[in-house]
Amino acid sequence: MFETSIIELSKSNFKSNIKYIQDLIGENVLLAPVIKGNAYGHGIEQFVLMAQTCCKIKIFCVYSACEALRVFKTAKAKTRIIIMGWLDNDEVEWAIKNNIEYYVFDIDRLRTSIEKSKKVKKPALIHLELETGMNRTGFENKELMEAIDILKSRNARHLKLKGICTHYAGAESIANYFRVRKQYNNFKKLTSMLSNNGVIAGSYHSSSSAATITYPKMRMDMVRVGILMYGFWPSQETFVGHSTKQKLHEDPLKRVISWKTKVMSVKSVKKGEFIGYGTHYFAERNTDIAILPVGYGHGYSRSLSNSGVVLIHGRRAAVAGIVNMNLTIVDITDIPNVKKGDEVVLIGEQKNNCISVSSFTAMSDQLNYELLTRLPIDIPRQIVD
Numbered sequence: 057m058f059e060t061s062i063i064e065l066s067k068s069n070f071k072s073n074i075k076y077i078q079d080l081i082g083e084n085v086l087l088a089p090v091i092k093g094n095a096y097g098h099g100i101e102q103f104v105l106m107a108q109t110c111c112k113i114k115i116f117c118v119y120s121a122c123e124a125l126r127v128f129k130t131a132k133a134k135t136r137i138i139i140m141g142w143l144d145n146d147e148v149e150w151a152i153k154n155n156i157e158y159y160v161f162d163i164d165r166l167r168t169s170i171e172k173s174k175k176v177k178k179p180a181l182i183h184l185e186l187e188t189g190m191n192r193t194g195f196e197n198k199e200l201m202e203a204i205d206i207l208k209s210r211n212a213r214h215l216k217l218k219g220i221c222t223h224y225a226g227a228e229s230i231a232n233y234f235r236v237r238k239q240y241n242n243f244k245k246l247t248s249m250l251s252n253n254g255v256i257a258g259s260y261h262s263s264s265s266a267a268t269i270t271y272p273k274m275r276m277d278m279v280r281v282g283i284l285m286y287g288f289w290p291s292q293e294t295f296v297g298h299s300t301k302q303k304l305h306e307d308p309l310k311r312v313i314s315w316k317t318k319v320m321s322v323k324s325v326k327k328g329e330f331i332g333y334g335t336h337y338f339a340e341r342n343t344d345i346a347i348l349p350v351g352y353g354h355g356y357s358r359s360l361s362n363s364g365v366v367l368i369h370g371r372r373a374a375v376a377g378i379v380n381m382n383l384t385i386v387d388i389t390d391i392p393n394v395k396k397g398d399e400v401v402l403i404g405e406q407k408n409n410c411i412s413v414s415s416f417t418a419m420s421d422q423l424n425y426e427l428l429t430r431l432p433i434d435i436p437r438q439i440v441d
């Protein structure tokens with residue numbers, strides 16, 4: 057292979073995750089997969105292809121117009137695409153023309169939508185985002201009054217209100233319980249005020265993975281699920297809470313991603329020597345090492361220096377010393393017969409052993425999100441069974 061590593065996506069694991077989530081939420085709640093951040097590192101194009109062929113997914117949420125464009129070029133006709141964040145006024149016309157739905161969280165985007173819709177002669181498909189307490193994007197009360205006036209004016213026929221939505225400030229941790237509850241109550245109040253004013257949407261949505269799992273009431277008509285569908289939990293807390301409640305004995309989710317490379321070189325180092333840059337790894341015994349052609353420049357985080365683990369011959373090999381830009385050294389002293397060209401698993405399974413992203417390090421689960429999305433876009437992605 058030309059590339060130093062490859063990423064594989066497991067179709068059967070994905071299918072099993074989707075089934076698990078679908079069974080949990082029931083058929084009256086729409087599952088809207090979130091594929092921002094290059095589908096959490098899985099690769100937008102390959103992920104969309106897989107999701108559509110094996111699970112007939114017909115809706116995707118992205119962050120930006122450029123991600124929406126990638127989905128648009130890949131997806132089957134009539135696939136719904138929702139932009140939850142960045143859409144420049146210059147691209148609003150493009151979005152309307154192509155039936156791409158998008159969040160509106162300020163008056164400027166609302167007015168631009170009307171203006172462009174008149175030009176295109178097609179309604180803009182919008183989701184009104186409400187500020188409920190996260191203090192990120194979303195209409196504040198004062199602006200909301202102005203938005204209501206617009207939504208009730210003659211111009212409203214240029215807008216199709218597909219959704220009204222919000223986002224919680226950390227449903228993955230009980231520490232945020234009161235804040236999240238308060239946001240939910242605010243959302244309920246605001247949506248009923250809106251409907252009293254005749255502003256009614258096709259759907260109401262507020263939950264990401266964590267809220268979907270922990271707060272069933274907050275699922276409403278649709279859930280925007282990212283991390284779960286890739287086979288990861290938003291936090292350890294969410295997993296423990298859920299498995300206790302559901303009396304589960306094992307993790308019902310399966311990792312979709314595997315990341316693999318090959319041994320580039322092997323050698324033996326005498327006891328008493330340092331390995332790699334500086335004095336970060338001291339050989340306390342005669343040590344066999346394997347050099348891998350993947351480093352922080354390929355998304356193998358520098359924070360894994362002296363703490364990451366990989367699989368070779370189904371056994372765990374620890375990172376020795378500092379992760380370099382293009383290569384990483386691992387200790388293979390206890391794994392016999394490792395040769396140049398042997399398969400190395402950076403994330404995923406090998407002979408019943410598994411490296412999950414979070415066992416990359418013992419650090420927080422938030423790292424799952426970060427390490428995944430930082431997997432470079434140019435690593436080839438392959439769909440496997």
Ligand SMILES: *Cc1c(COP(=O)(O)O)cnc(C)c1O
Nearest residue numbers: 090140223264265280281282283
């Ligand atoms: C990222 C995101 C989600 C999905 O979050 P997960 O924790 O991965 O499920 C949902 N909604 C919005 C607005 C997001 O930005």
